Amino acid sequence: MKRQTQALERLSMYDTPPSSEVQLEEFESCAIERQTLLRALDDVTTRRLSSDQTRKIFDKLCSQFSLICKNADEVRRDTMGHFILRLAYCRTEELRKWFLNTECNLFNFRFEHLLDEKEQLSFVRSNNIDVEQITEQEFNKNEIELTRMCGDASVRTFWKVPFEEVLELVGQRQVMIHRGQAFVPSSQLSVIVVGRFRTMLSRCLVQMHKVMPAIETEEQYGSFLKKIGVTYFGPDFTKETKGHVTISDLDTLAVRSMPLCMSNLHDTLKRSHHLRHGGRLQYGLFLKGIGLTLEDALTFWKTEFTKGATPVDKFDKEYAYTVRYNYGKEGRRTDWSPYSCMKIINSAPAAGAGDAHGCPFRHFNADQLSATMRKKGLSSGASAEVLGLIKNHHYQVACKKYFAHTHGGIEPLDDVRAA
Numbered sequence: 001m002k003r004q005t006q007a008l009e010r011l012s013m014y015d016t017p018p019s020s021e022v023q024l025e026e027f028e029s030c031a032i033e034r035q036t037l038l039r040a041l042d043d044v045t046t047r048r049l050s051s052d053q054t055r056k057i058f059d060k061l062c063s064q065f066s067l068i069c070k071n072a073d074e075v076r077r078d079t080m081g082h083f084i085l086r087l088a089y090c091r092t093e094e095l096r097k098w099f100l101n102t103e104c105n106l107f108n109f110r111f112e113h114l115l116d117e118k119e120q121l122s123f124v125r126s127n128n129i130d131v132e133q134i135t136e137q138e139f140n141k142n143e144i145e146l147t148r149m150c151g152d153a154s155v156r157t158f159w160k161v162p163f164e165e166v167l168e169l170v171g172q173r174q175v176m177i178h179r180g181q182a183f184v185p186s187s188q189l190s191v192i193v194v195g196r197f198r199t200m201l202s203r204c205l206v207q208m209h210k211v212m213p214a215i216e217t218e219e220q221y222g223s224f225l226k227k228i229g230v231t232y233f234g235p236d237f238t239k240e241t242k243g244h245v246t247i248s249d250l251d252t253l254a255v256r257s258m259p260l261c262m263s264n265l266h267d268t269l270k271r272s273h274h275l276r277h278g279g280r281l282q283y284g285l286f287l288k289g290i291g292l293t294l295e296d297a298l299t300f301w302k303t304e305f306t307k308g309a310t311p312v313d314k315f316d317k318e319y320a321y322t323v324r325y326n327y328g329k330e331g332r333r334t335d336w337s338p339y340s341c342m343k344i345i346n347s348a349p350a351a352g353a354g355d356a357h358g359c360p361f362r363h364f365n366a367d368q369l370s371a372t373m374r375k376k377g378l379s380s381g382a383s384a385e386v387l388g389l390i391k392n393h394h395y396q397v398a399c400k401k402y403f404a405h406t407h408g409g410i411e412p413l414d415d416v417r418a419a
Helices: 002-008 024-045 053-062 072-089 093-114 119-127 136-141 143-150 163-171 185-215 221-228 247-255 262-270 277-289 296-307 312-326 341-348 366-375 380-391 395-406
Strands: 159-162 176-178 181-185
Touching: 024 053, 024 072, 024 093, 024 221, 024 341, 024 395, 053 093, 053 262, 072 093, 072 143, 072 185, 072 221, 093 185, 119 185, 136 143, 143 181, 159 163, 159 185, 159 366, 163 185, 181 395, 185 262, 247 262, 247 296, 262 277, 277 296, 277 312, 341 395, 366 380, 380 395
Parallel strands: none
Antiparallel strands: 159 181, 176 181
16 A cells, blocks of 8 residues: 555646645746756657667666655655646647647656556545446456457456547557447557546646746746746757857858858858848847857958948948857947757748748748758658658657758757757
């Protein structure tokens, strides 16, 4: 009994929000920790790894993020992180969808891998999840069909639920349907439980969306919640960059190493000898981040712009300011960091305005992106894989896959913006 009680603390249906007070510092750290976990898990689930590889990575995540919840503090931080991100990710349909799917995947992993069969059943009972075990008479009457369906004659326990709750299993023909009820083998109990969790969480996110405007007006916590969904937690480009990138390196780097969003800006600049304001900020901060000095940046931009329709005096008067601004030498004199992937994804170029900034995996149409990938040497199969990820809004994962296909199968270890 003690072991089962301890096991149940490893996982929660998150039906009761935390009631204890929390300081802003812990509020932020719990949210960042949870978001980092969810993004790591999202990457795992979209990479089509083997079950052994997935399990190995999940075991590592369990250790890294204390998912086993060995003590009260770990349980508290787990619960708090989940509920804070509910607030942050309820604001748009796209954010809600990503959070819902990723939290359900996390819940499923924990239910299947952290609890044994007895603990799973205890979890179901303690959380009042209404499932009914089929009777011995029902089993005997359908034994041949049930054994054939699950492929294991030793399985004697089956659960009875409305078939619409386990449509995934119905589609895979892993359940028997009888009078609108699905007979689910005990090994698939997680499908029922995760389905109930998904329904509950989806409803809560919609309800939370309705009250979010009032919460966002809170000066400290509200401001953080608006930013957390688009915050970057990768390498810190504000620190001293190892090595030094020169102007002569850029053409080679654009072909060999830059992510598509940056090589697209580089190609546009080389072709038209001009970039609009959004493109100059996005690409200029990237160049700063990979090690281009302010002096080289001024020379690079001036050389390219004056090859086109921009006279030298106009560049010095209208465009040099932006370059110096990026390096913290003008305006607020802030040492600006490169744009995060999420900021690039959400900074949509204006239609028909000649803008080239933003994320190609989100903002290019399918034909334009397919043509670009063919030009970059991707096979039709590789292009189809990337387009499939985009269809499901996995823009960052699509970017990593594109990078891998153009680098001999090697995926970037950190943020793909680092050339």
